[in-house]
Amino acid sequence: MASILLTEGPAVVDVPDYLSCSSSARSNGFASADRLEILWKDFFRNRSQWADIRSMKTDPRSPDFKDKTTGDLPIFDWLNPCWVQEELRTKGPELSSRHSKLRGRKSPLESSFLAERKNSESHPWMRGEKVFGQVLSVVSQQAGGSTEGRLQFDKPLENGTTIKDCESNRGDTRACIALVVSLKACADQKDLLKGISLHVDIARQGLLETNSIIGGAVVNMYAKCGALSQAQEVFDALPARTVIAWNALISGYTQNEQGKKALSCFEQMQNEGISPDAVTIVCALNACGSVGIVSKGQQLHALIIKEGMLDTNVVVGNALIDMYSCCQLLSKAQNVFFELPLQNEVSWTTLITGFVQHGQGEEALKYFELMKLKGLSPTIATCLCILKACALKGAVDMGQEIHADLIKEGELENNMVIGTALVDMYAKCGALIEARKLFHELPTRDVVSWGALLDGYTQHTDGEEALECFEEMQEGGFAPDGATYICILKTCGNIGAAEKGQKIHAEIAGEGLFADDIVVINSLVDMYAKCGMLAEAQDVFDELPCHDVIIWNALLAGYAQLGDQSAISGLFDRMIGGVMPDFVTFLLILNVCGHRGLIIEGQTQFFSMIEEFGNGPALEHLTCMVDLFGRAGQIDEAVSLIEVMPVCADMSTMLAILGACQKIGDIPHGSWALGHAQHLNKKDSAAYVSISNLYGTFGMQDIEEMDEAAIE
Numbered sequence: 012m013a014s015i016l017l018t019e020g021p022a023v024v025d026v027p028d029y030l031s032c033s034s035s036a037r038s039n040g041f042a043s044a045d046r047l048e049i050l051w052k053d054f055f056r057n058r059s060q061w062a063d064i065r066s067m068k069t070d071p072r073s074p075d076f077k078d079k080t081t082g083d084l085p086i087f088d089w090l091n092p093c094w095v096q097e098e099l100r101t102k103g104p105e106l107s108s109r110h111s112k113l114r115g116r117k118s119p120l121e122s123s124f125l126a127e128r129k130n131s132e133s134h135p136w137m138r139g140e141k142v143f144g145q146v147l148s149v150v151s152q153q154a155g156g157s158t159e160g161r162l163q164f165d166k167p168l169e170n171g172t173t174i175k176d177c178e179s180n181r182g183d184t185r186a187c188i189a190l191v192v193s194l195k196a197c198a199d200q201k202d203l204l205k206g207i208s209l210h211v212d213i214a215r216q217g218l219l220e221t222n223s224i225i226g227g228a229v230v231n232m233y234a235k236c237g238a239l240s241q242a243q244e245v246f247d248a249l250p251a252r253t254v255i256a257w258n259a260l261i262s263g264y265t266q267n268e269q270g271k272k273a274l275s276c277f278e279q280m281q282n283e284g285i286s287p288d289a290v291t292i293v294c295a296l297n298a299c300g301s302v303g304i305v306s307k308g309q310q311l312h313a314l315i316i317k318e319g320m321l322d323t324n325v326v327v328g329n330a331l332i333d334m335y336s337c338c339q340l341l342s343k344a345q346n347v348f349f350e351l352p353l354q355n356e357v358s359w360t361t362l363i364t365g366f367v368q369h370g371q372g373e374e375a376l377k378y379f380e381l382m383k384l385k386g387l388s389p390t391i392a393t394c395l396c397i398l399k400a401c402a403l404k405g406a407v408d409m410g411q412e413i414h415a416d417l418i419k420e421g422e423l424e425n426n427m428v429i430g431t432a433l434v435d436m437y438a439k440c441g442a443l444i445e446a447r448k449l450f451h452e453l454p455t456r457d458v459v460s461w462g463a464l465l466d467g468y469t470q471h472t473d474g475e476e477a478l479e480c481f482e483e484m485q486e487g488g489f490a491p492d493g494a495t496y497i498c499i500l501k502t503c504g505n506i507g508a509a510e511k512g513q514k515i516h517a518e519i520a521g522e523g524l525f526a527d528d529i530v531v532i533n534s535l536v537d538m539y540a541k542c543g544m545l546a547e548a549q550d551v552f553d554e555l556p557c558h559d560v561i562i563w564n565a566l567l568a569g570y571a572q573l574g575d576q577s578a579i580s581g582l583f584d585r586m587i588g589g590v591m592p593d594f595v596t597f598l599l600i601l602n603v604c605g606h607r608g609l610i611i612e613g614q615t616q617f618f619s620m621i622e623e624f625g626n627g628p629a630l631e632h633l634t635c636m637v638d639l640f641g642r643a644g645q646i647d648e649a650v651s652l653i654e655v656m657p658v659c660a661d662m663s664t665m666l667a668i669l670g671a672c673q674k675i676g677d678i679p680h681g682s683w684a685l686g687h688a689q690h691l692n693k694k695d696s697a698a699y700v701s702i703s704n705l706y707g708t709f710g711m712q713d714i715e716e717m718d719e720a721a722i723e
Contacts, residue, residue, distance in 0.1 A: 187222060194228040198235035206232040210245075220250055227256035234263020254280075254288050261294045270302035289324050296330040300337030308334045312347075322352055329361050336365025341374075354385075360393045367396050372403030391422065391429065398432045402439035410436045427453065431460040438467020443476075456487075462495045469498050474506035493528050500534040504541035512538045513547075529555075533562045540569025560586075564595045571599045576607055592620075594629060601635035605642060613639045628656060634664045641671025646680045662688060 054061050190213065197206035210229050213219060219226045226249045233242035246252065246260050257280045264273035277295045280287065287295070292311060299308035312331060320327045328351045335344035348354060348362050359382040366375035379397050382389065389397070394413055401410035414433055417423055423430055430453045437446035450456070450464050461484040468477035481499045484491070491499070496519060503512035516535055525531040532555060539548035548569050552562060563586045570578040579600065586592060597620045604613030617636055620626045633656050640649035649668060653660045665688040672681035 187218075187225060190218070190225055191228045194225075194232045198232045201236050203233075203236040203238060206236060219245070219248070223249070223251050223253045224255060226251075227253055227259050230256050231259035231263070234259055235266070237267055239263060239267055239269070252280075252283070252285065254285055254291060257285060258288070258290045258294060261291065261298070265294055265298040265301060268301065270298040270300075270304070273298035274302075274304065274307055289320060289327050292320065292327055293330040296327075296334040300334040303338050305335075305338040305340060308338065321347075321350055325351060325353060325355055325358065329355075329357050332358065332361045332365070336361065336368065339369060341365055341369065341371070356382075356387055356390050356393065359387060360390060360396060363393065363400070364396050367399045367403065370403060372400040372406070375400035376404065376406060376409060394422075395429065395432050398436040402436045405440045407437065407440040407442050410440065425454050427455060427457065427460070430454075431457075431463055434460055435463035435466070438463055439470065441467070441471040443467055443471060456489075458484075458489050458492050458495060461487075461489055462492070462498060465495060466498050469502045469505075474502045474508070477502040478508065478511060493525050493531050496525065496531050497534045500531075500538040504538040507542050509539075509542040509544055512542060516551075529559060529562070533559075533565055536562055537565040537568070540565055541572070543569075543573070545569050545573070558590065560590050560593050560596065563590055564593070564599065567596065567599050571603045574603060574607060576603055576609065576612075579603055592624060592626075594626065594631075597626065598631055598635065601632060601639065605635055605639040608639075608642060610639060610643050610645070628658060630658050630661055630664070633658055633660065634667060637664050637667045638671075641667055641674075644671070644675045646671050646675070646677050650680060650683065660687065 190209065194206060194209055197203070197209065206229075210232070213225060213229060219229065226245070230242050230246045230249075233239070233245060242260060242263050246256055249256055257276065261273045261276045261280070264270070264276060274295065277287070277291065277298070280291070292315060296308060296311055299305065299311065308331075311334075315321055315327055315331060321331075328347060331347045332344045335341070335347060344362060344365050348358060351358060359378065363375045363378050363382075366372070366378065375397065379389070379393070379400070382393070394417065397413060398410060401407065401413070410433070417429060417433075423433075430449065434446050434450050434453070437443070437449060446464055446467050450460060453460060461480070465477055465480050465484070468474075468480050477499065481491070481495070481502075484495075496515065500512060500515060502508070503515065512535075516538075519525055519531065519535070532551065535551050536548045539545070539551065545566075548566055552558065552566050555562065563582070567579060567582055567586075570582065583592070583596070583600065586596070597616060600616050601613055604610075604616065613636065617628070617632065620632070621628060633652070636652055637649045637660075640646065640652070646668065649671070653664065653668075665684045668684040669681055669688070671677070672684065
């Protein structure tokens with residue numbers, strides 16, 4: 012191993028501090044049972060002195076309550092003495108019910124561990140060996156078990172020691188458990204240095220060759236820390252590759268955005284005769300979703316059905332829903348959802364998330380209502396997702412209902428994520444007064460919450476308030492991130508604030524910020540182009556080593572705004588030399604052709620889009636062509652195109668026809684367009700205004716008179 016030198020003799024790195032029961036570890040929350048007993052008794056004697064901070068918990072190690080005066084003495088929930096829960100129910104029902112609502116059931120690891128621990132501690136040391144061997148397997152396989160396991164193993168055993176204290180006896184099963192737990196703690200915390208220290212010690216003791224579970228835990232530690240080459244190196248050196256080790260490696264590649272490598276490992280695992288378990292299937296499905304390889308996901312789906320996993324394992328079912336959602340096959344995700352014998356909160360949230368991610372806010376809200384009708388309480392993750400759906404649909408009323416529920420549950424107390432999500436929802440719905448009010452009520456603010464408010468001002472004001480918000484943010488000492496710069500550059504472009512845009516460009520360039528962030532650079536090009544500063548836009552464009560379709564479109568849009576057909580043609584020819592034009596590219600070109608009356612060029616580009624580049628025409632392209640023909644008075648060609656195109660014309664297309672008919676006095680086609688417009692939307696007044704203007708052109712008073720003229 013080139014990167015990790017393992018030598019005989021003393022370990023070259025000290026054992027991590029958290030492997031001993033130091034006072035510092037206790038001060039970080041790993042309190043003894045006696046200490047917890049004292050803390051809980053003090054809590055019930057002086058409840059008013061303790062602040063309930065459970066809504067802030069994102070990790071089981073975080074405290075439930077803390078002293079309001081000192082801010083000290085954390086109390087954990089599932090390390091409590093056995094009498095605590097009953098006391099909470101009798102003396103503090105509101106605490107007990109809220110605690111249950113917030114925390115939910117025990118995790119699988121916790122339940123398994125407590126059952127095995129109770130069994131083992133009723134026997135002498137040796138009689139508990141088998142049970143602790145079972146616990147070792149549970150700890151090594153349960154996702155997220157490291158954090159919980161560390162807390163469990165800090166609890167004193169019958170003889171007053173902890174399992175961590177047994178580490179010196181490497182042959183003891185309890186010590187093996189301690190090593191696995193410690194390795195998984197390093198994985199969770201991404202503490203690579205402490206993980207390497209443990210690996211050195213494990214290798215020196217020869218445990219990698221004799222204990223496959225510890226070997227898998229070492230692979231998992233490196234993989235979760237992002238050290239994939241080391242994870243692969245350790246894995247390749249294992250004498251026996253268990254399913255646990257394979258799962259660790261596959262999961263590591265998936266979590267580090269190397270889905271194709273994860274799937275390659277999955278195939279290699281099967282080729283070596285190792286049967287995948289449910290964890291493997293979930294990891295492989297996640298990999299399929301991350302890289303959009305739906306064919307492999309469908310093969311896994313067939314395997315899941317063959318093994319009957321959908322009927323017995325809701326986690327596998329949820330992963331399958333997520334895979335199809337990530338691959339944009341939402342109908343298949345729905346089918347899997349309804350095939351599950353039992354849908355839990357995660358099932359509903361996964362499906363709802365899929366709809367939100369693909370812009371289908373209305374469907375997301377529909378399933379949220381169904382979820383509530385089923386009697387399931389939305390989790391925080393569900394609420395965060397639904398707030399995004401409300402933002403998509405402008406459903407501020409639904410957002411306000413969720414806001415009220417969150418207040419009732421006390422979830423807004425010191426919870427920045429939820430608070431920011433609410434600000435974002437109100438801002439995107441245009442409820443800027445509510446957004447600003449809630450923003451100022453946040454206990455703390457960060458660049459994300461500022462960005463949410465700024466985005467609202469960008470979308471729903473003339474832009475000046477967005478600029479003021481940006482300046483206020485900077486004056487408050489908050490450094491803008493990439494998303495913030497993108498938002499404010501968009502504002503500058505929209506309102507033509509070229510001077511402010513140049514100042515922001517100088518900030519970005521002067522500090523070397525986001526030099527590799529293509530989205531920020533695209534925003535700079537777009538800002539300069541919209542401000543008519545095409546020389547500056549071209550300079551930023553030319554500085555980039557490579558260009559994607561987005562930045563090409565930004566530059567093309569600038570020239571399109573000026574109607575410079577010659578420059579657009581030159582840019583387009585350069586673009587197609589290395590980049591495939593997209594929907595937006597052709598929309599820009601067709602718009603310019605329409606406004607300049609370039610009928611032949613427009614037709615050439617339209618059919619080139621379909622035949623040469625394989626881009627099927629969208630409704631917007633069809634409307635551009637109708638407008639192009641209409642401006643030239645060639646309404647017959649426009650109508651013929653509408654009738655042969657695979658996309659259905661909408662009201663804007665018909666209004667374009669009516670406008671052209673009014674211009675040249677084409678009554679028959681005007682009548683035809685009105686009939687289609689009425690079919691699309693009988694209540695749309697724009698069509699009737701257009702047709703009324705057409706009547707007036709010929710001195711006609713009503714539709715009967717026009718119909719007669721059309722027949723003639």
